[in-house]
Amino acid sequence: MARELTTVDPQERFLEFFKKEKYRQKISQMAITGRESINVEFEELFGFDQRLAERLMEKPEDFLQHASNAAYAQLGIEDAEYAGKIEKVTVRIINLLGKEQLRKLGSKQMGKLVMVEGIVVRATPVRPMVMNAAFRCKRCGTVNHIEQTGQFLKAPPVCPSPDCGRDGPFEFVQDESTFIDSQDLRLQERPEDLPPGQLPRTLNVKLVGSEIVDIARPGDHVSIVGIVQAFAPSRPGIGKLRIFILHLDANSIEVLGKEPESRLPSQEEEEKILALAKDPKVHKKIISSIAPSIYGYDHIKEAIMYLLFGGVPKNLPDITVRGEMNALLIGDPGTAKSQLLQYVAKIAPRGLYTSGRGTTAAGLTAAVIREKGGSMSLEAGALVLADKGIACIDEMDKMRPEDRVAIHEAMEQHTVSVAKGGIVATLNARTALLAAANPALGRYEPHRTVAENISLPVTILSRFDLIFVLRDVPDREADAKMSKHILEIHRRGSSPVEAQIEADLMRKYVSYAKTIKPVLGKESLKHLSEFYLAMRSASEAEGSPVAITARQLESLVRIAEARARVALRKEVTAEDAEAAIAIMKRSLEEVGIDLASYKVDIDLIMIGRPKSVRDKMQIILSVLIEMEKETGMVEKAALVSELESKHKIARAETERMIWQLLREGTIYEHREGYLKKT
Numbered sequence: 001m002a003r004e005l006t007t008v009d010p011q012e013r014f015l016e017f018f019k020k021e022k023y024r025q026k027i028s029q030m031a032i033t034g035r036e037s038i039n040v041e042f043e044e045l046f047g048f049d050q051r052l053a054e055r056l057m058e059k060p061e062d063f064l065q066h067a068s069n070a071a072y073a074q075l076g077i078e079d080a081e082y083a084g085k086i087e088k089v090t091v092r093i094i095n096l097l098g099k100e101q102l103r104k105l106g107s108k109q110m111g112k113l114v115m116v117e118g119i120v121v122r123a124t125p126v127r128p129m130v131m132n133a134a135f136r137c138k139r140c141g142t143v144n145h146i147e148q149t150g151q152f153l154k155a156p157p158v159c160p161s162p163d164c165g166r167d168g169p170f171e172f173v174q175d176e177s178t179f180i181d182s183q184d185l186r187l188q189e190r191p192e193d194l195p196p197g198q199l200p201r202t203l204n205v206k207l208v209g210s211e212i213v214d215i216a217r218p219g220d221h222v223s224i225v226g227i228v229q230a231f232a233p234s235r236p237g238i239g240k241l242r243i244f245i246l247h248l249d250a251n252s253i254e255v256l257g258k259e260p261e262s263r264l265p266s267q268e269e270e271e272k273i274l275a276l277a278k279d280p281k282v283h284k285k286i287i288s289s290i291a292p293s294i295y296g297y298d299h300i301k302e303a304i305m306y307l308l309f310g311g312v313p314k315n316l317p318d319i320t321v322r323g324e325m326n327a328l329l330i331g332d333p334g335t336a337k338s339q340l341l342q343y344v345a346k347i348a349p350r351g352l353y354t355s356g357r358g359t360t361a362a363g364l365t366a367a368v369i370r371e372k373g374g375s376m377s378l379e380a381g382a383l384v385l386a387d388k389g390i391a392c393i394d395e396m397d398k399m400r401p402e403d404r405v406a407i408h409e410a411m412e413q414h415t416v417s418v419a420k421g422g423i424v425a426t427l428n429a430r431t432a433l434l435a436a437a438n439p440a441l442g443r444y445e446p447h448r449t450v451a452e453n454i455s456l457p458v459t460i461l462s463r464f465d466l467i468f469v470l471r472d473v474p475d476r477e478a479d480a481k482m483s484k485h486i487l488e489i490h491r492r493g494s495s496p497v498e499a500q501i502e503a504d505l506m507r508k509y510v511s512y513a514k515t516i517k518p519v520l521g522k523e524s525l526k527h528l529s530e531f532y533l534a535m536r537s538a539s540e541a542e543g544s545p546v547a548i549t550a551r552q553l554e555s556l557v558r559i560a561e562a563r564a565r566v567a568l569r570k571e572v573t574a575e576d577a578e579a580a581i582a583i584m585k586r587s588l589e590e591v592g593i594d595l596a597s598y599k600v601d602i603d604l605i606m607i608g609r610p611k612s613v614r615d616k617m618q619i620i621l622s623v624l625i626e627m628e629k630e631t632g633m634v635e636k637a638a639l640v641s642e643l644e645s646k647h648k649i650a651r652a653e654t655e656r657m658i659w660q661l662l663r664e665g666t667i668y669e670h671r672e673g674y675l676k677k678t
Contacts, residue, residue, distance in 0.1 A: 010052060010063060014070035017048050027075050030089070031082035037090035037211050038071055039252065042097060042225075056093070060113035060227045064251065067091040090209060092252035093225050102189045103201045105246055109228045116248065117193075117223045117256070120216045121202070122186035122379045124371060129208065134176035140164040143173060151231070182206065183213040186379075187248075190221065204247040212253050218366070218380035219387050219427065226250040272505060273512050277568035283579075285500045286509075286566060291343040293495040294336045295485040296478075299586055303327050303466050304344055306583075307390065307432050308510050309565040311558030312517045313414075322414050324432035325558050326463060328396075330454050331470030332443050337436035341392040344434055347503055349511050350389025352382050356399040361406035365416040368423050376421040383410045383429040390432045397437040397455050404460065407433070411463040435464075444471050465555035466587045518564035520557065523574035528556050531581045552588075556580045617657055619647050624667065625677055633674040 018027065026038055046053040056063040071089040075082065096115040105114070135155055136143050142161040146154060155170045185205040194200055205224055207213050216222045230244035276282055283305070290301040306325060313323030331337050345351035354364070359382075362368075367379045383391055396404070410416055410429040417426045439445070440455040454461075461467065488496040501509065520528075532553050559580035564572040623642055627634045636658070643649045658675070661667045670676045 010055065011066040011070050011073075013049055013052050014067045015073060017045060017052075018071055018074040020048075024074070024078065027071065027089075028078040030075065031079045035211060036086050036088075037092050037209065039092050039094050040067070042093050042095055045093075046097065057096075057113045059111075060251070061111070064091060064093075090211075092212070094252045094254060095223075096225055099223070101193065102187065102203055103198075105203065105228060107230075110230050110246070112228055113225065113251070114228055114248075115223060115225045116187065116203070117221070118187040118189055118203070119385055120185050120218050120220050120222055120380075121188045121385070122369065122377055123216065123218055124184045124377050125375065126181050126183045126213045128179040129182040130177050131180050132178045134173040135170040136173050137161065137164060137166070138169045138171055139166055143176060144170075145176075180208055181210045181213045182208045185216060185250075187222070187224065204245075205250050206247060207250045207253065212250060215253055216255050218378055219384045221256040223254045223256055224248060224250050225252045269505065269508055270512070273509050274568070276501065276509065282567050283563070286506070288497070289499040289501040289506060290347075291340055292497040292499045293489060294339055294343075295482050297336075297340075297470070299583065300329065300340070300468055300470070302579075302583060303468065303587075304340065304434070305566060306466075306559050306562040307434055308344070308348060309513055309562040310432055311561035313430070320414070321554065322412070322430070323558060323561070324414070324430060325465045325555070325562065326411055326433040327435070327466045327468070328461070328464040329434075329436045329468050329470055330439060330444065331436070332472040333438065335470040335472055337470065338394050341394050341434060341436055344390055345392045347506055347510075348390040349507055349514075350386055351392065352386040352389065353392045353394070354382050356393060356395035356397065359393070359399055359403065361403040364403070365406045365410065365429070366418045366425075366427055368418060368421040370421075376423050378418065378423060378425060378427075380427065381416070383407070383431050384416055384427045386431045387428050388430050390434060393433065393435045395438065396435040396460075397440070401457070404457070408459060408463070411460070433464075444469055446471075462551065465558060466583065467590065468587060469590045513565045513568055516565055516568055516570065518561050518570055518572050520560070521571045521573055524560055524572040524577035527574050527577035527581065528553070528560065531556070552584065556584055559583060613657070616649055616653070617661065619643070619649065620654065620657055620661070621666070621677070623647070624675060628677060633670050633676055636673050636675055639675065 068088055068091050071091050075089055100114040100116050102116050102118055130148050133146050133148050134143050137159040140161050144156045144160050146156055158165055158167050186202055187205050188202045189200045226248040229249050230246050232240040232244050234240045286305050287301045290304055307327055311323040314321040329337050342353055345353035363381050364383050365381045368376050369379050371377055414430045415426050416429045437454055439453045444453055560572045560576040563576040563579050624634055640651055640654050643654050667675050668678055
């Protein structure tokens, strides 16, 4: 195609392109759908005329105008009546051949057509923008129309009427002006594209046209084709600055979906995935491929596997039951908790890692930000950005209590509600949570309960499906293996254990598996219900603690579904149910054992104190009330000795419980050494 471009009118070439069957059909359907724009695949244009496509990239403003004129001319042929109603047809280019990285945009791309991908973190409300403004001269009443460009409204310099010719004053006539919808977005780099240790860059995007505004909301992954523009900010009284600010004038926008699975695996990868799923040892393979450089912790890696694959959410007319799981690791320092969390954030299709110290409630959920114009807008936080992914929160115990409260709703209801600054909104945060925390006293004390060991409120503990304790206990054999593993890593500079499934395939495998929605089979139902009823019936005897609640039953279902998903099975088998029961038992044994009676007591996680302690507190209170009837005030020493002689409760234990009751405000010290019930 050695045609010289000077001889070819670009508008003619575009008209030839729009005469293709596919685009003629699209243009003729515009009247039915009431659209004023047409989408053009860049690849098709490139195939039709490479030189034209290249010029479009270089000088998009001129060439988009030519394309727009050609499309309008073609519409005039297809449907003259509709063409008379609308003034122009906007051509929207989608899917350029290559995408630019957000952080690479600079002076070279100014005025060029580019495609960028990112996450929408903020979106302003849709506002009308004036395109053609009508001004009436207040002296003679002549109306003058001015095409508007730039940020500010421009009035005519002088009145166009030959009789008047004065420089105003003018008033703006709204009825005779034409408006178009506009919206501003703030786009941020995707977490997976971020170089380590870098701050994510943001870019402001201007959307103009009713067909592209209000498509993307905060938290959406989008791909935007647009023209890179720069404007100089001005300082009042000084003038414009030399440093310009880049922004993008969007030509087209596509939401890539919240679903990470929208990126389908290739034919070859799909064959690999299906072959893996048929392997009877698929679970073992995946567990051994999770953080292979970290030694041991098979049960925790198994829990992470279930967390990655997740259960199936159920949307009923009245309630929604979450499918994503939450897991908590409590561990001594140096037990590789943070390493596991960072690995999961990397491998999950939408993973985010954040550490408790520098995390606020607004950063996790959503911040309400005042715009320049004075209006308020929402900016999505970590849990909203990780929607349908995994959020890893390290050092959860170091978060401020008022910030931690923000996680409650996201963990159970999978939404984030905001009501501040006149904005009342509920955003989706269907996020699986993997959290890590250190014991309050530096090391985990096995003879204290979980609630005492960790400075997390019970309201959060009860929302975790699985809780594991990582203890650093000296053991000659295990230590020898661990030291060999660590020294080998340092010697070789790589992991001594090879991952059986590489990270990229693993990510695709997780995405692929999430499209499968397994249902409970008869066998698995029987197993789960037998286990639940057996655990509950153990609690029926008078004075026994409650071993398990409905929350744990739902957790069991989620784990079993996740295990079936790993093998790409449509039905949950008895084997899946057994594995779910085994890992739940392990979690309950680690954290839900009442140390006084050695029975599983779920109240440790649900309420924070086991039944044995509650019973003793009840005795203390009843004795206190009895003695109060006689003396009015109860001497502490007398109460302690009464409990020791009649109820066989040790002095130290009584002292501790009295202190707890005082702290909670159930009883109070009337004067030193004397107690009364509140």
